Amino acid sequence: DIQMTQSPASLSASLGETVTIECRASEDIYNGLAWYQQKPGKSPQLLIYNANSLHTGVPSRFSGSGSGTQYSLKINSLQSEDVASYFCQQYYNYPLTFGSGTKLEIK
């Protein structure tokens, strides 16, 4: 199975700041990576697919980058509504696997 190592586990930042969340795959996943946002008590919502493509309706302050085994999610100009947990998911190979998540809070 492809292991997805996500960091940091938690993150605290101020409004307006830029934050970056990392995901490392245990082998090359050839950009087969998605990022999800999950607000407390809600289901995950797709943000990014194919490592760097923004899903319909997602604010442009979210962006994804990376290749090979290293990927990142960047959030510019942090807003209060961005408080959530964020998960990466690889879909290059079975079984589909997720990162352990990053909990983002506002300072």
Next chain:
Amino acid sequence: QVQLKESGPGLVQPSRTLSLTCTVSGFSLTSYGVSWVRQPPGKGLEWIAAIWSGGSTDYNSALKSRLSISRDTSKSQVLLKMNSLQTEDTAMYFCARFSSPYYFDYWGQGVMVTVSS
């Protein structure tokens, strides 16, 4: 609009079989696949199983011996059965839509399943 809604029992006894239903609207099961993903309380996400638009199925190998996924296109429903339930199967169970590539663009609200005697 695209919607998915999970339904099933909230409480299941250990060793029994869990049956969950995902009812979809706003799209056809012959055009998109549906997967099940679960999340134990306070923990991360685990992919369980999927049924593709053509009807083929995929399972997480760690759970495969306990799982069955099927669909009823006339009712726009995807069914998941998991047998020999244990306490560690306690989780929120989500269904989610996918196509190719294999990411999930719409999710249901989830159904909480507690395994307890």
